Amino acid sequence: MYFPGFSYEAFSACVLVMLWQTKHLLMFVGKITPNLTHVLGAVKKPALCSRSAFTRGLKTVTLIPGDGIGPEISVAVMKIFEAAKTPIQWEERNVTAIQGPGGKWIIPPDCKESMDRTLIGLKGPLKTPIAAGHPSMNLLLRKTFDLYANVRPCVSIEGYKTPYTDVDLVTIRENTEGEYSGIEHIIVDGVVQSIKLITEDASRRIAEYAFEYARNNQRSSVTAVHKANIMRMSDGLFLRKCREVAENFKDIKFTEMYLDTVCLNMVQDPTQFDVLVMPNLYGDILSDLCAGLIGGLGVTPSGNIGANGVAIFESVHGTAPDIAGLDLANPTALLLSAVMMLRHMGMHDYGKKIETACFDTIRDKKVLTGDLGGKSKCSEFTEEICRRVKDLD
């Protein structure tokens, strides 16, 4: 059991003192047998909380810096978190594909062990070398931890002007099946078939997650995006599951809309959308469309939720090898993903503080990295955010 604010160290210290006193009392009385001493001695180490992720009130998070600009932006995020005095302890791990027993490509076991223990991860961009013989690292991570939901909140950033203002929507994309099942065959020479897989369980799972997310984040409506007029059975199944789950969440409005109508309306008036839930391919396209509305992948956070409570938050931009190591990278995407992570862990205050500092810096336009239209370095941008975070205290 865990009681917040209760210090196990203090409790165990008190128990030890009491036992020590009892032991000496009993010894003084002279009725101690070697067995009892042995038993009392064995109580010296009381059982600690089973969640070893909590040590001295700090939460441990697995950090995967990634490739290219990954290490620099990870350092930036760690600095900002330190300035905000967040109770987070980072465990850095590297992810490279290695061949496990049986020839299957797996992630390094120490990374897997760390994630299984901490349950929360923050990941920078990973490069996928073409023709490396192994699948993309992102795909491996997804398969290892069964990351079934990709959540991307898209909120317009004040100070970073785009033709679209007042965007405030969330795209929730099913991440495991659909068109990305990877099952393709050459039937005869010149005819290829790709299989799009939709299952009841996956559809129900993603629909449940979407509605729960809407409820936990005070969102008013969920829209299912589909193409059931053409793909009758597959998207029809997805839609049916969404409808069934909607029955249990009467407080949230549920609508359905065709993919083409969503695209059409999204570029004309994005304010009409709230939470969107959809299968894999549509989610890929729409989440990138929405990222484009607010300014691109350099400022968009993203989170992947898995079964068994695992959650990995990541920046979705590329590794930018051309600016790697030159202190020119923009850490906003990774920072906002880290803020999403704080909210997921319930540390809303710290999240709000860091997010406010970041948005204020961008709004002021005095210290901005190259891609945001400024001329400052990554370290200067980070320093400015750290300064604001300290001021907000």
Next chain:
Amino acid sequence: RDIVLLWPPPAKYGGRHTVTLIPGDGIGPELLNHVRELFRFSCVPVDFEVVNVCSSTEDDINNAITAIRRNGVALKGNIETLHTLPASHKSRNNLLRTSLDLYANVMHCKSLPGVQTRHNNIDIMIIRENTEGEYSSLEHESVTGVVECLKIITRTNSLRIAEYAFKLAREKGRKRVTAVHKANIMKLGDGLFLQCCREVAAGYPDIAFDAMIVDNTTMQLVSKPQQFDVMVMPNLYGNVVSNVCAGLVGGPGLVPGANYGHDYAVFETATRNTGKSIADRNIANPTAMLLASCMMLDHLKLYDYATMIRNAVLTTMNETRVRLNSPRRCSPHTFHN
């Protein structure tokens, strides 16, 4: 002038063409009525053979297909697909396109000066493969709770659509063709499409060719749409991209679309909306359907009539500066010229 790839339609008697008209559902009937009124007013030598398709039996759509085979050209509204009906009831629009082998869907998105949008100077031609890809309607439930949907890509169709795109680009004096795909994930399917495009591009050295992944394409379209010239893509991505582009230039009521096959041509609005919620309220924007009928007149080689009607429509759009968000009565508009 427009496509020279197709034979002229055969249905012409006494100097008057016969064109199949399929009203469809929702706003289709009222928009096509406007087209008919305008044609009568302008004395266009086109007679319409109306074929109604109601969504229940297969006979209606087969009659429509026969009528189009007879006349060679059609103008149609969208036929609604009620997806509450069982899966054996296929989409009528899709059936029409595949039976007549209308393999190319062409859409020209151009910013109109009188329409206020967030982006200006957009001029994109979208050529979308119209018969295969994700719209093959081949689905089965192998195990209860697991549905498989097949996406078919063939070499012949991909070569055909790429050929069409490059020929059109050359005719219209366009400089660049961009293929939109997702070959990093669907390596065999979209990989084949991309390979076919590259093969055809090799035969057109005067036109630049590049490829872009579909999610990056949508992101670029909402931030910098002016970078695109001609785009060619398989069916589903075409659906997404054409709707995004239609939204960028001002909405579904402004852009016409055409479906071309080897022997037949069918003209309609580009985004193929049924518009049930605004049907029969006299607020639908007829511009898309009117411009589609102009494209049809160009196809029938009645260029003067086409130009006259097109100018009238565009002048009305630009001079009267009607705001698209406010409900407007559409019938007075059609008699402006």
